[in-house]
Amino acid sequence: xxxxxxxxxxxxxxxxxxxxxxxxxxxxxxxxxxxxxxxxxxxxxxxxxxxxxxxxxxxxxxxxxxxxxxxxxxxxxxxxxxxxxxxxxxxxxxxxxxxxxxxxxxxxxxxxxxxxxxxxxxxxxxxxxxxxxxxxxxxxxxxxxxxxxxxxxxxxxxxxxxxxxxxxxxxxxxxxxxxxxxxxxxxxxxxxxxxxxxxxxxxxxxxxxxxxxxxxxxxxxxxxxxxxxxxxxxxxxxxxxxxxxxxxxxxxxxxxxxxxxxxxxxxxxxxxxxxxxxxxxxxxxxxxxxxxxxxxxxxxxxxxxxxxxxxxxxxxxxxxxxxxxxxxxxxxxxxxxxxxxxxxxxxxxxxxxxxxxxxxxxxxxxxxxxxxxxxxxxxxxxxxxxxxxxxxxxxxxxxxxxxxxxxxxxxxxxxxxxxxxxxxxx
Ligand code: LLP
Numbered sequence: 001x002x003x004x005x006x007x008x009x010x011x012x013x014x015x016x017x018x019x020x021x022x023x024x025x026x027x028x029x030x031x032x033x034x035x036x037x038x039x040x041x042x043x044x045x046x047x048x049x050x051x052x053x054x055x056x057x058x059x060x061x062x063x064x065x066x067x068x069x070x071x072x073x074x075x076x077x078x079x080x081x082x083x084x085x086x087x088x089x090x091x092x093x094x095x096x097x098x099x100x101x102x103x104x105x106x107x108x109x110x111x112x113x114x115x116x117x118x119x120x121x122x123x124x125x126x127x128x129x130x131x132x133x134x135x136x137x138x139x140x141x142x143x144x145x146x147x148x149x150x151x152x153x154x155x156x157x158x159x160x161x162x163x164x165x166x167x168x169x170x171x172x173x174x175x176x177x178x179x180x181x182x183x184x185x186x187x188x189x190x191x192x193x194x195x196x197x198x199x200x201x202x203x204x205x206x207x208x209x210x211x212x213x214x215x216x217x218x219x220x221x222x223x224x225x226x227x228x229x230x231x232x233x234x235x236x237x238x239x240x241x242x243x244x245x246x247x248x249x250x251x252x253x254x255x256x257x258x259x260x261x262x263x264x265x266x267x268x269x270x271x272x273x274x275x276x277x278x279x280x281x282x283x284x285x286x287x288x289x290x291x292x293x294x295x296x297x298x299x300x301x302x303x304x305x306x307x308x309x310x311x312x313x314x315x316x317x318x319x320x321x322x323x324x325x326x327x328x329x330x331x332x333x334x335x336x337x338x339x340x341x342x343x344x345x346x347x348x349x350x351x352x353x354x355x356x357x358x359x360x361x362x363x364x365x366x367x368x369x370x371x372x373x374x375x376x377x378x379x380x381x382x383x384x385x386x387x388x389x390x391x392x393x394x395x396x397x398x399x400x401x402x403x404x405x406x407x408x409x410x411x412x413x414x415x416x417x418x419x420x421x422x423x424x425x426x
């Protein structure tokens with residue numbers, strides 16, 4: 001796409017001739033071939049995002065575990081598996097998915113507050129690298145499950161460092177009032193207990209403070225608090241092989257300016273070096289920052305509807321495809337696939353067909369569009385398809401992975417038969 005002007009903040013999306021393209025593939029042609037709504041991802045954006053972390057970790061002992069909840073489509077997982085990543089999972093379903101995508105079990109870590117016994121058994125059998133345990137009760141259950149299987153489960157304890165990540169309350173996870181992790185004050189006692197259990201092998205310490213974090217300071221605060229604990233836990237006689245620092249780095253949705261991954265890790269390693277931990281193995285669990293701006297969703301304008309107070313642009317994507325605006329009042333840029341220089345721009349709320357007023361994708365957007373036009377909802381690579389639902393018996397969208405001039409359908413559009421398959425009328 002050299003020489004073509006790209007969209008600000010989206011180096012893989014450019015306007016060429018009358019259409020928008022992802023890498024070297026035109027979106028109007030993709031929409032004609034596969035229909036809409038259609039998720040389109042740039043493989044190069046994902047690899048570039050990963051490369052920023054890899055630069056930050058150059059010369060260090062580190063493993064990047066992609067938090068697959070952000071986008072767990074097999075085609076996306078395969079990109080990261082081929083690039084040598086590990087994976088952060090939160091369910092038995094994610095474990096099955098990531099193994100199907102070719103992940104190495106030893107590079108899989110299992111987070112989450114509510115692992116079931118069946119999930120523990122499944123993960124022990126697969127031979128995953130680490131369980132990030134989140135409560136004292138879970139530690140005892142995991143010990144029992146491991147002994148039953150004649151194994152020792154590798155564990156880290158997730159610590160709640162009680163720092164404010166300065167993000168949306170639904171995606172803050174490291175504050176005292178959150179359900180996640182073990183309280184900082186309990187950590188040494190919990191580690192002593194875990195280290196004494198015959199079914200467990202303590203291997204590390206873990207924290208994750210939230211998501212869409214756009215400043216370095218919460219990370220630096222959390223790092224200091226975790227390093228204080230590493231010293232205290234090791235002084236109590238429990239060695240820790242690795243430090244898992246979670247994920248959470250934000251992306252640019254609306255002019256947001258999070259630190260670049262390599263710049264952030266330069267700062268964090270300076271702190272680790274200064275405190276004598278520069279050689280320690282580091283794990284991280286980034287999700288959004290590896291995929292968020294790799295993706296967009298192409299949607300067709302079905303109707304424009306002037307209203308008394310608002311004008312509505314009704315599109316064929318909805319809150320079941322793109323749940324973030326409805327759930328977190330999140331902002332996604334929305335741009336026309338083809339520009340219409342002769343049409344006046346009108347201020348619209350861009351809404352979907354679902355029967356709820358909460359079904360909106362963007363509010364007060366100035367758009368020059370008519371029915372039949374295509375729009376691209378940007379920054380839709382993370383927490384969109386992976387959170388999509390069948391609400392209103394809507395089929396989940398198709399997904400295409402673009403690499404250079406090639407486009408691969410990595411998920412076909414769901415059919416109503418797919419949806420009815422698990423059900424039975426009385
Ligand atoms: N590790 C753990 C333990 C997590 O809970 C999460 C995300 C991550 C890593 C990855 O965080 P990331 O790097 O993606 O920020 N649905 C919400 C985001 C929920 C995040 C949940 N945990 C959204 O659309 O904004």
